[in-house]
Amino acid sequence: MAEKDPVVISGGGPVAMVLSLALYRAGVPFITLETLDEPFMDQRAASYHPPTIEMLEGLGLTDAIIPEGLKSPIYRFHDRMTRDVVAEFDLGDLKDELKFPYVLQYEQYKLVRKTLALFGDKPDFDVRFSHTVTGFTQFDDHVDVTVKRADGTSETIRGAYLVGCDGGRSVVRREAGIDFIGFTYPEKFIKIGTYFDFTQHDKNIAIRNYFSDPGEWCNLFKVNGEPPKPGIWRFVVPMRVDETEEEAKSPDALQARLKRFFPRDDDYDVAYANVYTVSQCVAETFNKGRALLAGDSAHLNNPIGGMGLNGGIHDAINLASKLAPVWKGEANAELLDLYTRQRHRASTEFTQAQTIANKKQLEETDPATRAIRLDELRGIGADKEKARAYMRRAQLIDSVKATAAIT
Numbered sequence: 180m181a182e183k184d185p186v187v188i189s190g191g192g193p194v195a196m197v198l199s200l201a202l203y204r205a206g207v208p209f210i211t212l213e214t215l216d217e218p219f220m221d222q223r224a225a226s227y228h229p230p231t232i233e234m235l236e237g238l239g240l241t242d243a244i245i246p247e248g249l250k251s252p253i254y255r256f257h258d259r260m261t262r263d264v265v266a267e268f269d270l271g272d273l274k275d276e277l278k279f280p281y282v283l284q285y286e287q288y289k290l291v292r293k294t295l296a297l298f299g300d301k302p303d304f305d306v307r308f309s310h311t312v313t314g315f316t317q318f319d320d321h322v323d324v325t326v327k328r329a330d331g332t333s334e335t336i337r338g339a340y341l342v343g344c345d346g347g348r349s350v351v352r353r354e355a356g357i358d359f360i361g362f363t364y365p366e367k368f369i370k371i372g373t374y375f376d377f378t379q380h381d382k383n384i385a386i387r388n389y390f391s392d393p394g395e396w397c398n399l400f401k402v403n404g405e406p407p408k409p410g411i412w413r414f415v416v417p418m419r420v421d422e423t424e425e426e427a428k429s430p431d432a433l434q435a436r437l438k439r440f441f442p443r444d445d446d447y448d449v450a451y452a453n454v455y456t457v458s459q460c461v462a463e464t465f466n467k468g469r470a471l472l473a474g475d476s477a478h479l480n481n482p483i484g485g486m487g488l489n490g491g492i493h494d495a496i497n498l499a500s501k502l503a504p505v506w507k508g509e510a511n512a513e514l515l516d517l518y519t520r521q522r523h524r525a526s527t528e529f530t531q532a533q534t535i536a537n538k539k540q541l542e543e544t545d546p547a548t549r550a551i552r553l554d555e556l557r558g559i560g561a562d563k564e565k566a567r568a569y570m571r572r573a574q575l576i577d578s579v580k581a582t583a584a585i586t
């Protein structure tokens with residue numbers, strides 16, 4: 180086995196880290212290649228759903244990450260126009276069926292850093308920064324991956340398989356000729372991080388909140404942030420279609436957006452502001468010969484519901500469980516087709532469907548339809564059984580079960 184080629188992973192983001200660790204635990208050698216010089220402070224994902232936390236527990240990460248995150252069993256849907264709480268969901272109501280009956284708020288960059296801090300110095304945990312995957316050639320028994328280093332030199336790395344964990348603009352997906360099917364929303368989203376503690380001023384605000392509004396829906400979540408100023412609230416809203424990034428990120432525009440949401444005389448203490456283009460896309464296949472896709476390289480979705488990284492982690496765990504026996508010669512390579520069948524369905528029927536519906540629900544402009552949608556949600560929230568069913572879908576519990584049943 181020692182002479183066997185390693186699995187090569189393109190990208191060193193959170194999905195690549197989880198896949199690396201899962202392969203490491205399974206005794207499969209890997210080389211993970213990240214174009215950046217070091218992990219960057221990516222402020223996108225922060226919400227980990229219960230099944231995802233269980234998967235991270237399987238890798239031995241939870242003892243380290245849970246104490247550093249924020250446990251959020253409750254989340255609320257609000258009507259931004261009236262400021263009423265439309266529905267409250269409590270994952271504690273699923274405690275009989277969940278090992279972790281809460282969403283963990285923990286920034287995605289911390290998952291990358293923590294994995295590297297715990298395993299980065301192990302001789303077989305081979306993660307190389309400043310290495311950009313530029314292409315690859317497939318052969319019957321291996322794949323040659325071309326890599327450019329930061330100093331401009333190139334090399335070819337021979338691998339048994341190449342996994343694209345290289346994000347929405349994946350080189351692996353492009354070079355494999357795999358279509359990415361879907362659409363991009365015309366409006367961008369802006370995320371503003373502020374230290375202002377909303378819970379001190381509005382008792383209706385929980386750690387995780389969704390606000391429906393025909394003019395400007397919003398998501399408001401808390402994360403722990405970093406010392407010496409811990410506790411950052413992440414405020415996500417759509418931008419106007421004609422608004423430039425520069426306009427949206429100007430200090431006046433940031434203050435205006437926050438003050439429109441929660442008026443106050445003093446300025447908000449803003450930690451950061453980031454603009455995102457948002458798409459709903461799924462790759463036509465997640466495996467083509469020796470090239471595989473996981474995470475954002477395989478699927479993109481809007482962040483309402485916090486599903487992109489969760490789905491990517493589910494991909495990584497699923498893929499490692501199949502790649503390991505295939506690599507060891509204990510299973511036929513056709514097992515990798517099952518990876519596509521399972522995770523493609525999870526992406527389309529669960530994540531895509533749910534996130535598209537989530538956005539429609541929050542942004543509905545027709546007053547009559549909006550009233551019906553909010554009433555439906557009110558009814559679900561008020562009925563324990565319906566609320567439990569709702570949370571099983573929203574927290575990707577159904578997705579994991581349905582996927583596992585596909586053969």
Ligand SMILES: Cc1cc2nc3c(=O)[nH]c(=O)nc-3n(C[C@H](O)[C@H](O)[C@H](O)COP(=O)(O)OP(=O)(O)OC[C@H]3O[C@@H](n4cnc5c(N)ncnc54)[C@H](O)[C@@H]3O)c2cc1C
Nearest residue numbers: 190192194214223224225226312346474475485487488489
């Ligand atoms: C505003 C917002 C909020 C979000 N919130 C959530 C949330 O709460 N929960 C959730 O589940 N998801 C959320 N998401 C989605 C989540 O951020 C992504 O799904 C997640 O980052 C995907 O991880 P990844 O590792 O697949 O890709 P990425 O995080 O994009 O990482 C890809 C890595 O590959 C590297 N790379 C790219 N090309 C190459 C190359 N050619 N060679 C080498 N390296 C390369 C990049 O530098 C990068 O480090 C959110 C997204 C947005 C926009």
